[in-house]
Amino acid sequence: MDVHAAIETRRSYRSLAPFPVDEELVRDLARHAQLAPSCANNQPWRYVFVYDPAALTAMRPVFSRANEWCHAASMIIAVFSRKEDDCLREGREYHQFDTGMATAFLILRATELGLVAHPIAGYDAAKTREILGIPDVYQVITLVLVGKHASEISPVLTPKQAAIEGERPERLPQEKFVFLNRYSG
Numbered sequence: 557m558d559v560h561a562a563i564e565t566r567r568s569y570r571s572l573a574p575f576p577v578d579e580e581l582v583r584d585l586a587r588h589a590q591l592a593p594s595c596a597n598n599q600p601w602r603y604v605f606v607y608d609p610a611a612l613t614a615m616r617p618v619f620s621r622a623n624e625w626c627h628a629a630s631m632i633i634a635v636f637s638r639k640e641d642d643c644l645r646e647g648r649e650y651h652q653f654d655t656g657m658a659t660a661f662l663i664l665r666a667t668e669l670g671l672v673a674h675p676i677a678g679y680d681a682a683k684t685r686e687i688l689g690i691p692d693v694y695q696v697i698t699l700v701l702v703g704k705h706a707s708e709i710s711p712v713l714t715p716k717q718a719a720i721e722g723e724r725p726e727r728l729p730q731e732k733f734v735f736l737n738r739y740s741g
Contacts, residue, residue, distance in 0.1 A: 569674065572703030575671070577631045584665065589658040595645070601655040603634065619678065637655040637697065
């Protein structure tokens, strides 16, 4: 699969089926994140890859009620960074941008491997830090849920979530976010 195909194929499915996770997969995904561009090569991204069944169960309390589907993930990747590892330029904070790029590389690699890698916002960052031992100086940016795409829609999905499992949600038209030569919004 080439990059174009991975981008076109990538979806944030919520109906997940289990698959075996091993350290080789973790190292593969981490290697692809490692290759992302980074301001001043600071590489501010940090990840905790959670795949031990007991550790996955311990993570359940971090998810919001609408994200009960997350319990089916075979791996949870906590994504975090801190301002101290930033490339400060004119007051801009690049650590989040760099971490986002590295995480996108990881997600595209997971897609290439036939996996679903779904980043979420519906979690408790403080509980995540506590359970995973992430120091308070780090900002937990997202959790990425990894699994195989299930052949059947998960029964724990809300009706709205189930409705978008079948087709890609509508994307904004380019006229809303692309400007030529000068902002004209």
